[in-house]
Amino acid sequence: MSREQDRAKERIAAELDRSRRRSNALTLEVLDEDELLAQHSPLMSPLVWDLAHVGNYEELWLLRALAGREALRPDINGLYDAFENSRADRVRLPLLRPEEARRYNERVRREVLDILDEIDIAVPEQRSEEPDLAARGLVYHLVVQHEQQHSETMLSTHQLRRGTPVLLEEPAPVTSLHPPAEPEVLVPAGPFTMGTDDTAWAYDNERPAVTVDLPAYRIDTRLVTNAEYQRFMEEGGYDTRRWWSPEGWEWKERTGASSPAFWRKEERGWSRRRFGRREMVPPDEPVQHVCHHEAQAYAAWAGKRLPTEAEWEKAARFDPATGRSRRYPWGDTEPGPGHANLGQRRLAPAPAGRHPEGASPLGVQQLIGDVWEWTSTTFTGYPGFRAFPYPEYSEVFFDDGYKVLRGGSWATHPVAARSTFRNWDLPVRRQIFSGFRCARDADTD
The missing domain is CATH 1.20.120.450 (dinb family like domain)
Structure with a gap:
């Protein structure tokens, strides 16, 4: 051997x-x-x-x-x-x-x-x-x-779960934040390699690698934060039908949702329940426990939209200097603590700007870890997809209303946090550790 x-x-x-x-x-x-x-x-x-x-x-x-x-x-x-x-x-x-x-x-x-x-x-x-x-x-x-x-x-x-809290964590270390200088970046038009031909770690739905040609677009350099999401709420985001898709409005009316899951209005502001403990919502953390409908409504309110899955992956992997798609936003080396908030080291998202070492070549931050990012894409296979080793992992979910999420969360193990990894869930799900960032067409300036 x-x-x-x-x-x-x-x-x-x-x-x-x-x-x-x-x-x-x-x-x-x-x-x-x-x-x-x-x-x-x-x-x-x-x-x-x-x-x-x-x-x-x-x-x-x-x-x-x-x-x-x-x-x-x-x-x-x-x-x-x-x-x-x-x-x-x-x-x-x-x-x-x-x-x-x-x-x-x-x-x-x-x-x-x-x-x-x-x-x-x-x-x-x-x-x-x-x-x-x-x-x-x-x-x-x-x-x-x-x-x-x-x-x-x-x-x-x-x-x-309700009941006595049982999950403990060390206090988050105090480190300086380095938020991106610009709120969004232009991703240039052109082709890039999406997916992978990796047969060691990648799942079948990540294969094969395909060339995708995209028009130019703009994408936010950071995730939407709790403070930004609260402005959407304060300005009547949950009460204004025009921001919502028909399916999203029906979900909101049926459930009575008026905030992210686990939030509650207090006299001194918004609090959240996190693993059995009640705490004030940190303004600079990425918002989490929002469903696809909520993410889509916020993006419409902000004059933007959710990125497609291909737009997310190009922003995460494409290096304009070489024309190559990287394994991770920062390169091909496996994630370390400086790159991303992964592996349940901290039982919550890290504040925006906490991991500048993990930025993509275009300057987009926190693409890996912190929260799963909703995209506008319905889950299906790539051209040339082949189920292996069993169709129940991916194929049975194709084209059935599931929306793709990308990037992993703070709870995701680093070995599953590559930029080609695809997660999916129903657009009503909020118990998952999900958030989002926005995008827009380049010609909407």
């Missing part, structure tokens, strides 16, 4: 361990059995379902699909199939209890690590028509990212 394979396997083992530690820290280490078995919102699964689901997914792909092993617990496979059981129904299933889920996950992990040394993750010399699950560690990376994505889902459940 080559030293390169050794290093790749060492990283796989480390990432598997890191992901599981976080899953346990959000479940077994902070909540009792009753809280883990409870459904804190019909929008979310009981946390114990997520806990056993990540182990069952790992078993499915790393023991059964890759290594050809028999199912360890054939009796539970249907319980943890996300497509067979809706989130609202999972609380009524005969789920593994927390201690049993822990033992099951540990058993799966022991067997996965036992066979890791035996698996060849080198790129095959002869490329076959069918992609190779093991090549370049693809299926291991799939499993790692899957569990990391569920840790973000678990955090959404914690945000919806």
Whole structure:
């Protein structure tokens, strides 16, 4: 085995361990059995379902699909199939209890690590028509990212949960802010490479790389902040129909929404509930917990619009000096603490201007981390898309009203924060850590 394979396997083992530690820290280490078995919102699964689901997914792909092993617990496979059981129904299933889920996950992990040394993750010399699950560690990376994505889902459940706060964090360090000099930048017309041909870490919906030619447009250099969003509210944004799409107005009227989720008007201003604690809304943080309809209405009020997915990616990746698309806004090196607010280091967005090192070549800041950014694009595949290794990850959601979100949030793990990563959700969702920035056509000056 080559030293390169050794290093790749060492990283796989480390990432598997890191992901599981976080899953346990959000479940077994902070909540009792009753809280883990409870459904804190019909929008979310009981946390114990997520806990056993990540182990069952790992078993499915790393023991059964890759290594050809028999199912360890054939009796539970249907319980943890996300497509067979809706989130609202999972609380009524005969789920593994927390201690049993822990033992099951540990058993799966022991067997996965036992066979890791035996698996060849080198790129095959002869490329076959069918992609190779093991090549370049693809299926291991799939499993790692899957569990990391569920840790973000678990955090959404914690945000919806009522009761004694259990998530603690260190105070944010005091650092200087470097907001961009201009509120928006011109992105020049022309082609750029969108998506990727990466077969190690990228999901199927990020592939293949395609050339997209865009007209010139302008995009905000920073995310919309709480203070800016409050001005929209104070000027009657939620009461003025012309800012809203027909679907957005119907949602607002039906739900009675008049502010971002978890906000409340106090005598001294607006407060928010964050993981069970009530605090005043920080004016300079990017607004979060807004749905697509709210983001679209704000953009219309501001005389702008939401960027398309392609516009967002070009602003994040395109380097005019070289004509090349980068992996990240700052280059091709993996994210560090100076680049972006990622990995749940801070349980909230960082203030605008906190990460100037992470700016794109055009000077757009905080494209990665802090909040998922709504775009105006409906989720579908790129030209030449091919589902792999299973259509239920992406393909079943195509062209069904889901809107694309980009960039990751403060809760997103760095390995899933590349500029090609695509998230999607229904335009009414607000429990996710979502915000936005605005764009406009270049000829609207």
